[in-house]
Amino acid sequence: MARFDLDLLQAYVGQAETMFALSNGYLGIRGTIDEGQPVEEPGTYLNGFYETRPITYGESAYGFPDTGQSMLVCPDGTPIRLTVDDEIFDLAKAEVLEFSRRLDLAKGVLTRNVTWRTQRGRRLTLKTTRLVSFDMKHVAAIRWELVPEDDVDLVISSEIVERAPLPLEDFDPRLAETPDGSILCPTGGSVDGLRAVLGFVTCGSRLALGCAMDHVLETSSPCETVAERKETGAAVTMRIAGRAGVPVRLTKFMAYHYGAEDGDDMVAAARASLDKAIARGFPALLARQEKNVAQFWAGADVEVEGDLAMQQVIRWNLFQLMQASFRVHGHGIGARGLTGRSYEGHYFWDTEIYVLPFLNYTAPDTARAVLKFRYDMLPQARARARELGHRGATFPWRTINGNEASAYYAAGTAQYHINADIAYALNRYVEVSGDDGFMIRYGAEILVETARFWLDLGFFSARREGRFCINAVTGPDEYNAVVDNNYFTNLMAQENLRLAAKVVLSLGSEARAALIERTGLAPEEPGAWSEAADRMYLPYDERLGVHPQDDSFLDKEVWDFENTPEENYPLLLNYHPLNLYRSQVIKQADTLLAMFLMNGSFADAEKKRDFDYYDPITTHDSSLSVCIQSIMASEIGYSRKAFDYFNFAASMDLSDVGGNVKHGAHVASIGGTWMALAYGFAGLRDGSGKTRFRPRLPAEWTRLQIPLTIRGRRLRMSIDHQETVYRLEAGDAIEIMHEDETVQMGPAVPEARRPTTKAPPDPELDSGAVDPAEPDDIM
Secondary structure: OEOOOHHHHHHOHHHHHHHOOEEOOOEEEOOOOOOOOOOOOOOEEEOOOEEEEEOOOOOOOOOOOOEEEEEOOOOEOOOEEEEEOOEEOOOOOOEEEEEEEEEEOOOOEEEEEEEEEOOOOOEEEEEEEEEEOOOOOOEEEEEEEEEEOOOEEEEEEEEEEOOOOOOOOOOOOOOOOOOOOOOEEEEEEEEEOOEEEEEEEEOOOOEEEEEEEEEEEEOOOOEEEEEEEEOOEEEEEEEEEEOOOOOEEEEEEEEEEEEEOOOOOHHHHHHHHHHHHHHHOHHHHHHHHHHHHHHHHHHHOOEEEOOHHHHHHHHHHHHHHHHHHOOOOOOOOOOOOOOOOHHHHOEOOHHHHHHHHHHHHHOHHHHHHHHHHHHHOHHHHHHHHHHOOOOOOOOOOOEOOOOOOOOOHHHOOOOOHHHHHHHHHHHHHHHHHOOHHHHHHHHHHHHHHHHHHHHHHOEEEOOOOOEEEOOOEOOOOOOOOOEOOOHHHHHHHHHHHHHHHHHHHHOOHHHHHHHHHHHOOOOOHHHHHHHHHHOEOOOOEOOOOEOOOOOOHHHOEEOOOOOOOHHHOOHHHOOOHHHHHOEEOEOOOOHHHHHHHOHHHOOHHHHHHHHHHHHHHEOOOOOOOHHHHHHHHHHHOOHHHHHHHHHHHHOOOOOOOOOOHHHOOOHHHHHHHHHHHHHHHOOOEEEOOEEEEOOOOOOOOOEEEEEEEEOOEEEEEEEOOOEEEEEEEEOOOEEEEEOOEEEEEOOOOOEEEEEOOOOOOOOOOOOOOOOOOOHHHHO
């Protein structure tokens, strides 16, 4: 145990609450101190539990969303307050002798040990273990054990309390709005013995919430208990005549359920979950927790040799992906998971492009569930398309309940590329998992509606010699909004159209008849989609040899990076959007992301020219950027830059690179970290039913091992600087590509060894690089 540093604890309260947060994908609890203080942003969250709120515009217009959605903070069941001989235990005031807090990545629990001395000189040691159950998704529990070294009078107050979110002091449009007043209307509850049960309904969304706590108290010391209902919750108070050396052990169980107000009784469901959890007991919950976590690591652990610190960083990142997704079935994955309220708990394109690749190769059942959740949003997406005057479906840029919640259309609704992102993701899931049935039953319907949308949105331009153009859209780079022929959007729409035509034409008669029944598909539609795809306009500048990000991008003046103070980044917090829209400055990888996703469409020389052009003008003000830059740098031989960008991505949260980790973990960036390992250093490429590897191990590491599940086969690859070993650990025979060689493995020959290609010398990045063009250069 380490000596206690109060100043350090108080300086990093918010960051620690995120870093020590626990979640199972349905229920999340920030890493608050058990006594409730010090605290910066307490939070107990349920995935998809939200309140509606009116969106107010200074000047509104047709089609603007009028109702927003915000993830709610549920009543907090973690506080266990302690009084010793009438002295309240408070870390900020106590004479703390030893203190440690640990997120145990092997067991899936948060532990804390603290030893302190009271003003009267009494010495006590408290050990706590907190878990959010992966096995019982509605349940969390705390094992609390106090050992006094002297006889003392103890008062333990265990609470479940409604806490209003604290107001956010800094301007940042990415943060959640703080609702005014109480938004949980009490509907009843009870206290009985050591149990308290509370019922609520949200005022606007009309979602019913049941939350409850119960306790098991173990001590041979004399005690008395009383439970009481309070205005903001409930408390169970235990008065104990503590004896020297006699432990007081308290196990606190919490349960949370929510559903439609007129659905099943959520209070009764919370009671039932408590009954089940108490019957199992904390040791059984802990054992199941360890088993689930062990199974996760067996299929997902990425091992790095040569850098112990980075190994821990990688494992913390992977653990966050587990926490965000393990019990996510029936829901989406928010931009910050369930570790904070930033972005209001909304689901974005982040999931499909940055998180699903990890799930495809480690937890395909979860990937399927996330895509099924998108499919379930199809009725709202169809309605949104009609509202905007389009055919087909338009998926929301940000949402919880399937309806658009983005108030700023230029960086929201205009990002139509989310349709193609979803189409791309479901095709990659099917190719990696082999789940053709999902494509037939669900995916084909999404493809039909998104292809209809693209055909309706775009047009065949006479000015572009009949090419298919798509105007007034925003790509991933939100610093260049509402542009014509965004390269990323056009390229991804092309893939969406081609895929839709291919899938529809490949369906058997029965499956096609069912699809026609659901969509009204006309015989001529697949041909029209193919024509639009074949004639898609993809901007290209012959003189520079690069793909312009959009029609007007190269006509803009390059941003004055030299005279932009470091403290003015991210630019979106310090400059009006119009200042950004007028300049060649990029928030995040856009064209380069397109090149990565559609990797086989580009020659290596094209990738290098585009990287050299765009990398110097990309600010990486989005956490989604550097992982893609790392992958592309690795592919074109910029090994130093690839490694630096990877370190940037991997350390985003634990080093608090953006200064905002206190508001939650960057789940998509974390998914991108895995992508940089698998697609970057391991050289993984998927598509067209083939799995290829071009390993390029960083010079700083001696070995990299990655497990992958491919069409039901468990493959583990181990890369060092001499050879790459592929081992089939489970499943039938599999065929992969190493560099340009076909490699086959099966139960009889489960291992293949191939030389690891040595990365070429890393050239200076600016050697032969293209300078960003001034407007006069390209007239």
